[in-house]
Amino acid sequence: MTDPAGPRLPSSRRLTHQALIYGSDEEFLAATVPFCLDGVDQGDSLLVITTAGNTDLLREALRDAVNKVEFLASEEWYGTPGSALGACHRVVDQQVAVGEHRRMRVIGEPLWHGRDAVETAEWTRYESAINLAFAACPAWMICPYDTRLVPEAVIADARRTHPELAVGASTRSSPDYVDPAATTGFWERRIAPLPADGDGDAAVLDFDADLAAVRVFVARTAAALGVSPDGVGRLVFSVNEIATNALQHGGAGRLTMRLAGRRLVCDVANPSRRATDWFLGYRPPGPGQERGYGLWAVRQLCRLVEIDTSDGVTTVRLHVDLD
Amino acid sequence: MARVIAREGQERRVDGIGQGDHLCLVYADDAEQRRVVTAYVRAGLSRGERVLYFADARAPREVLGWLRAEGVDPSTALTTGQLSVTTAAVGYLAFGAFDAHAVAQTLQAEVSDALSAGFTGLRVSGEMSWALRDVPGADQLGTYETAVNAVFAGQPASAICQYDARRFSAAALDDTQRRHPGTVELAPLHLNSRLRVTPSFRCGQRMLRVQGTVDHHTIAAFAATLETVLGWPGDVWVDLGELEFIDLAGLRALAQTAARLPAGRRMHLVELAPLLCQVVNLAEFDDISSLTVTARDAA
Structure with a gap:
């Protein structure tokens, strides 16, 4: 497979993506304080997205340098994987456009508390997708994981999603790291069969070129199942994009909608000879690029988006919240 | 001048114009003028109206x-007096100068004359370019257009006042459109059961009105239609308030057309649904400096 990020650039012009696995306030500060102070010295921009507690700790420890750092709350930033990635892109784009700083340093602590299994899996993929999405960006990102709060399995995945680990002021490579585009398909994951956690019957529509019928079906079904008018609009737009792709590849498809806990889940399935990359739509489409806009937008309009190809069928599963 | 242009006034198809209407035709294409005039005069003659x-x-x-x-x-029709085709000098400047109230009164009398002569009504159309010449009283044109609303409203009479957008200023077109209760709709650039794209002038500006659905069925036609916009002079407004649906490819076609406009010209998307404004932002189409987006007011 060719390098998705294009030609290699000097290391300061490329992404550094590290996990900081810490079990105490001291360990958190031992890595983040030198990271920030060093960044201030080097004229890098600094963005810290973390919990209220860690914000307080870091603010106090940084003393005068605190004015050079922008703080945001994890609760605000980490709404959905798609929106977090989109927001990150806009920040990086702005940074590059302004051109004031040589490099951008980010501390980003995702939230894991209260995530169900599907959400946790998708947030893990988000961490992995960062390696592709920002590969060519002059950014240094440290993602803190608090072993006191975060489940062990999530910590183990953090070692797989980050090429490097931050330990105090030093770094070392992560021996468990798995390339997101690995040909072993490590990040490929079969989506759960729908009846597993579904409530009630599924609404099914086999569709062909008549996407107006698809849009009406989605709007009616979603509204009847309790999705807000705003959510219905986002789902109709999203399903239309995915179904348009499906028509281009297979000429027909099947739509399955059902409730799963506090979300409505909508599968768009179509026969497909070629596997679809799981990270499709996590990278913004480049200038002049005709394809790829659809999933990029859909990922930011839906709570979760899963992609899976198996047995010659590609399924894109969209999740939207119920009211 | 990125002001919001609401759908004000009425756009009327020429075959739907009837008694009581006082409309303006703002056009920038000779074929368009010919189409509207021919249809309007022809319909009047066949309905037994004096024209x-x-x-x-x-x-x-x-x-x-x-x-x-x-x-x-x-x-x-010329022999029987049902049809008269003469010059603006005869119709509007019969008093040597333009006298708004005198011309309005004359039209009032023409309505009565037509009925007395046994016609079912009166229809009048005039090319208004005479007002651009150095004619005494030409500054009363606006007063006249407002005054004649009363001549036609509720009467067995109608009128189309023709304004060539290549000759009148945007401000003059804006003023005249405000004084007429409605405008004659121009011929659609694209029309089928799913999508209708119609050019128009609003507030004196070039506007494209998009109605119906832009999806994989209509995207090719929609993109081809937008090519027309590139040839228009000045800024273009696109009214998306009557869309049933537009997909990302449709929004991208608009964005790419905006990006291709020659330097100094802009495309203004107005009345866009809030969700679609969000999509424009997500897709970073709003980075295109020649594109502005105004959301539809939340209902």
């Missing part, structure tokens, strides 16, 4: 030629 036409940029014989080309022989 008065005041030519200015055109010669009267040219207008009569349009009718003949459509298979309408005007000679009988």
Whole structure:
């Protein structure tokens, strides 16, 4: 497979993506304080997205340098994987456009508390997708994981999603790291069969070129199942994009909608000879690029988006919240 | 000047114009003028109305030629007095100068005359380019257009006042459109059961009105239609308030057209649904400096 990020650039012009696995306030500060102070010295921009507690700790420890750092709350930033990635892109784009700083340093602590299994899996993929999405960006990102709060399995995945680990002021490579585009398909994951956690019957529509019928079906079904008018609009737009792709590849498809806990889940399935990359739509489409806009937008309009190809069928599963 | 342009006034298809209407036709295309004039005069004759036409940029014989080309022989109507095709100098400047109230009164009298002569009503159309010449009283044009609303409203009479957008300023077009209760709709650039794209002038500006659905069925036609916009002078407004649905490819076609406009010209998307404004932002189409987006007010 060719390098998705294009030609290699000097290391300061490329992404550094590290996990900081810490079990105490001291360990958190031992890595983040030198990271920030060093960044201030080097004229890098600094963005810290973390919990209220860690914000307080870091603010106090940084003393005068605190004015050079922008703080945001994890609760605000980490709404959905798609929106977090989109927001990150806009920040990086702005940074590059302004051109004031040589490099951008980010501390980003995702939230894991209260995530169900599907959400946790998708947030893990988000961490992995960062390696592709920002590969060519002059950014240094440290993602803190608090072993006191975060489940062990999530910590183990953090070692797989980050090429490097931050330990105090030093770094070392992560021996468990798995390339997101690995040909072993490590990040490929079969989506759960729908009846597993579904409530009630599924609404099914086999569709062909008549996407107006698809849009009406989605709007009616979603509204009847309790999705807000705003959510219905986002789902109709999203399903239309995915179904348009499906028509281009297979000429027909099947739509399955059902409730799963506090979300409505909508599968768009179509026969497909070629596997679809799981990270499709996590990278913004480049200038002049005709394809790829659809999933990029859909990922930011839906709570979760899963992609899976198996047995010659590609399924894109969209999740939207119920009211 | 990125002001919001609401759908104000009414756009009326020429075949739907009836008694009581006082409309303006703002056009920038000779074929468009010919289409509207021919349809309007022809319908009046077939309904037994008296038709008065005041030519200015055109010669009267040219207008009569349009009718003949459509298979309408005007000679009988000219003989019986049902049809009169003369010049604006006769119709509007009969008093040597333009006198707004005198012309309005004359039209009032023409309505009565037409009925007395046994016609079912009156229809009048005039090419208004005479007002651009150094004519005494031409500054009363606005007063006149407002005054004649009363001549036609509720009466067995109608009028189309023709304004050539290539000659009148945007401010003058804006003013005249505000004074007319409605505008004659221009011929759609694209029309099928799913999508209708119609050019128009609003507030004196070029506007494209998009109605229906832009999805994988109509995207190719929509993108081809947008090519027309590139040839228009100045800024273009696109009214998306009557869309049933537009997909990302449709929004991208608009964005790419905006990006291709020559330097200094802009495309303004107005009345866009809030969700679609969000999509424009997500797709970073709003990074295109020649594109502005105004959301539809939340209902």
